[in-house]
Amino acid sequence: MKGIRSKKGSIVHKITRLILGIIVLQTLLFSGTLIVGGVIYQAEKNAYQAFHDKVNSRKAYLQSEMKNSWTNYDPYIANIRKLLSTHESDTKGFFREAVTQMIPMLRATQATGVFIIIKPIDNGSKGFPAVYLRDYDPMMNPYSNDDIYMVCGSPELAEVLMIPMDQTWQYRFHPTEGSDLFINKPYEAATVASAATLLGYWSKPFTLNEHDIPIITYSIPLFDNSGKLRGVIGTELTLNHLAKFFPAQELQPRDSLGYFIASSDEENEEKVPLIMGGALQRRFIKETEPLKLSIVDEEEHIYTIENHAGKESLYAAVEELGLYKFNTPFENEHWYLIGIMRKDYLLSYANRIRQIILISLLFSIVIGTVGGALISFQMTKPIVVLAKQVRDIDLQHELQFMPTGLQELDELSRSVEITNHRMLESASRLTKIIAMLGLPIGAFEMNPAMGKVFVTEYFWDIINIDKKEAPLYENQQTFTELLDHLFSKPDSTETDVYAIGETPTRWIRYKESRNDGIIVGVVIDVTGEIQEKKQIQRERDHDPLTSLLNRKGFQWEFERWRENSSGSLAALVMFDLDNLKQVNDNFGHKWGDQYIVAAVEQLRGIAPKENQILGRRSGDEFILLLHGFESKERIRRCMEAFYEELVAKLLSFPNGKSAPVSISAGLMWIESEQFTYDELLHFADEALYIAKGNRKGSYVENTTFPGSDRNVIS
Template sequence: MDHMTEHSINRTVHQKTIVTKLTRFVLGIIILQAIIFSVILIVGGVIEQARESAFQLFHDKVTNRRDYVQREMKNSWINFDPYVSNIVEYLPMDSTSPDRFFESAVQDLIAMLRATQVTGAYVILIPEYSRMSNDLKSLPALYLRDYDPLMNSYGDDDIYMLCGPSGLAGQLKLPLDQTWLKTLNVAQADNAFIARPYQNVTTASKAAYYGYWSKPFKLSDNDVAIVTYSMPLFDKSGTLRGIIGIDLTLNYLAEYLPASELQPQDSLGYLIAYRELDERGEFAYYPMIMGGPLQQRMIDSNSALSLKNVDDNLGISELINHEGNEALYASMERIGLYQTNTPFEDEEWYLVGIMRSDYLFSYVNRIRQTLVVSLFVAILIGAIGGIIISIQMTKPIVALAKQVKEGERHREIKFEPTGLAELDALASAVESANQAMMESASRLSKIVDMFELPIGAFEMNMTMNRVYITDHFGEIIGWPEIGEHTEMTPEAFTSVLQAVFTVPEGDSPDVFEIGDRWIRFKKTDNGIGIVMDVTDEILEKRQMILERDHDALTMILNRKGFQWAFERWYASKREGEAALIMLDLDNLKGINDSYGHHWGDQYIIYAVKHLIGMASAENTIIGRRSGDEIVVLLHSFETKAIIRQHLDSFYETLKDSPMSFPNDTWKTVTISAGVMWIESDSMTYEGLLHYADEALYEAKRSGKDHYVESDRIS
């Protein structure tokens, strides 16, 4: 009896040991598979690629914004050479009577202010005694300011005189600014915008080479902060007489640096910094033009930016010296201010975009969290399943190991009944364990599906001549017949991949278009690869381009979008007749005053609707330059007469289609237009636009509601 009891105890202990070992074994298999799946994602470069994509997108946004600001600088803000030539004609040959000169030059200065769409324009004369004594105080000047240059006005009542003859302001009905002075008197510390271009002149032949961008300053204590661009002013004999230039208020400049472009909420946005040597002889970046209150609260504008380099190629750095616990990243792009071999080429400004790390790496963090949760769930399921399976296993360990070794991983193991209850029970348990191990290969894929991550993975095992595929891999690449249990050789699978991934997306060689979706495909040299559905990312990128290039009200091209479309057409192989047409809605101000801006917007939309139907879409490019100014390119027509027929038909349609307004009022939409024929490629876009604009104003002066053809030859 004692012998039987001892034997039972020993067998019980032996059974508990088997359960423990088998539980650990099954659990280890589950954990190993979870780790393998995670390693596949990491080795496949998913996390690193997501991080690089975040940096690339950040860099692209800052670069695009830098390019946009540079284009505004060169094509709009400092593009005033024609007006300088006119103003030079009025310069007297001596320093007497500056008021008469200002009376002659004021209209050209107003036109320069309007055309460049800046907030200020000025002409400052430097008398001979000031030049000899180098005293730049109390200088005769004509300084005009438009605080909202994008707001169209039919008169000049929105232009203020900061400096100049008060009699001239009264004559032109220009309001005097609250800081108005008869002559310009700036502090010594703030006269760089005059002194730098004036004192660095060596020849009168290239005045634009001495153009100078100033750092922010105020003309007086009560004035707004501005930056200026000044050029030396020579008379017809080549004598240096003063400077001419424009200014931009920092508030207006901030409109070209929208913080929401980088981050929809709580964005630090952009700032502009300048680079110079610090006390240690090393280059440092100092904030110069700051963004909103959040940026000003977190970044010290009086100290150099402390930067830790993260990515040399993309110019990404981590910003060290800031308030707050969140990590900040900065993308820096140099703004091209000056030409080479000019006096100020060493002065460098940088556009700096700043983003919080939690938003920049939101997608990366989501992938990491998903992997952690997946691993935890796999361990939990493995522990529970291992215990259940191990309790049921009673077959001898040696036989189990032998048959498992002889069987194939992807095939189900079946044991013949032995007639022994214990062995049959153990065989049944081993069969269950084998089935659980087969199911574990797809368990992580199901967990990933729970978190809605469109990711698939594969491994080509050359030794076993077999391909292992995760669940939904076939659905992602558009071949649903390929599943987790599909048996394929590496050669056949490679042929499938070559047939699927044939159309790369633009400049992304690892992204391919498949039907109406875009798939990222990465493969390592050892046969492991992943696919990821990135359709949302591509569509978001395309939507950003659409919003950048189109007018929000009319959904036609905006100012810059039209210019890019025109220049692409202009650089292409052109055939037939073409015309650039500037149009201006004649009565928009009256509509706004009478019915409100909502009806003014409807007035614009109504006009655009008829413009869109003027000619076939493949022959027409339409853009909105500003509130009531629309520009149209009609191209690829056999004759000019056909273009004129389309224009005449458009005007007839407007006359026959009055627009309904409140109180049963009907009004005809009237438009004045100027036509510039494009007959060669000798002119720039700005030149063609200038002559079309001249013809437009001739149409305005000669009665409106018709078009006038320019007599200029392109």
């Protein structure tokens, strides 16, 4: 057959030569258009320019807010300086009158906070006298001041203003390491010049203390009317509020990485992420690692990010924020607004042009093929005759074709006859085997040479397909698609077993063998066997009273989660019911069981079902895995909310009294795979022991391993 196809006088050779000639001509034409015309280059250039324009526009808006809104408190400085001179030695009196300027200053700048910090020459370890006010949502300004919180200042002043004190409130400001730069830098720079507006300093993100939220600040030195340096004054922006000015959808409607701010200084010109816009960005870009940028378009400031965690190329548009004037103390600190777009979206128009060119090329191939078919029409009449014979044949009987006089067609006819003979032999063998087994199993055979599928009597019944629909799957391609659809849900506990259908679910064992391209498959309905096994497994792995996982079942689920967790943040929590023995002793074990069930109802609500695995280790001990959270704080909030709900929900006892369920807990963070399951249990149990000893009805985080950053939370 191979020798016949290579002869110059054959139909295949002539048609192939004609089609190839047309394809080569069309390819050269379109390739020349692509190279000479520069269409794709211009499309990419336009995409870069549009990207630059969006980021530059967002930079101009953000820069305007930073320079003209959040730092615009000049109208209030003069009055505050005057008050500072009037109350030179009376700090309390100064703050009492200064707040009448600070609240309008907070409203006018629409920042999330304002502060005045007095820095005495010698304050020892007593902290700095300060007033620090915060508005978590400055876009909503009510007529009253009940949306303002006092972060730092005297309680008497808060009472006069009728404003609440923040949960992180301090009487005097005690800076910690890393939270003092916003005071010291502008204060120390005041020795260089006395014009406070030239000494303004934008801080990098920090927290006032370990319990506070991340913020940035803008602070300037504060002089009295005599020119004496007394402290600093400034505004604050929480990162949560600042994120509202980074609308990710502005760059990409879906799955957008949006904007973030990076920084560099004179010593290190590399741009380091400073303020990230969301969790999706942090999945791709490390906050502490300098960006590795490769220039793509220098004119439009477009780069590719080389050191991100994604698989697809990321493009960055970089625009510097002009925060400091020339020849001022902090002019060497540079901030940049960076927008990120995925390559497929940014260059979608250019890629569409490529697709159009490719489609045009394919279209030229179709034209060439049609042209070749028209030219060879007279030569292919015998092929049409042979095709009609093939369509009309009965595949269950031996085939025999009449000679056509063309070598290629006669060879094809002989091949079909041989294949038909082999297929009938295979079908006969398969039928005999199934009949000998005497089992209601289904089987099929696919022979690529024939293009059709042969099945046994029970096959369609087992896979739950109406026999009237069987002709739809006679083609091997449609039959293969049917198999792929049916057997797409393998059972995790069995080999070669698949779940099909929805309600009720059935299980089918499916096996196939391949030999010389021929595929033989067998299907058996094993629904009863699998249901029985699963029932046994459930009774083995679950606690009968609470339906929770028992000790061994929980460990299996934990190990299965760890195999697929990719090292994500999680926590293991041990719980102990504090008063179960007293309930059993006073009211009997039936009430003790109700006490346990009530506790389980509360434990189930700690986190969404998809974020927790809950089990019962013994009578009054429970264990919980919290996973899939973006931060430790999110898990802590879940635990704190659980304990608040636990106290609020009372349980009525037979003696007429009501009391909440009391549960102590120990929490162990899972941040890597350095500890085994038993070691994690040990750490969590240690924390539980501390909680039981210190104060029942609370939880403790284990602090005896590397990486812990909290002690006790109640």
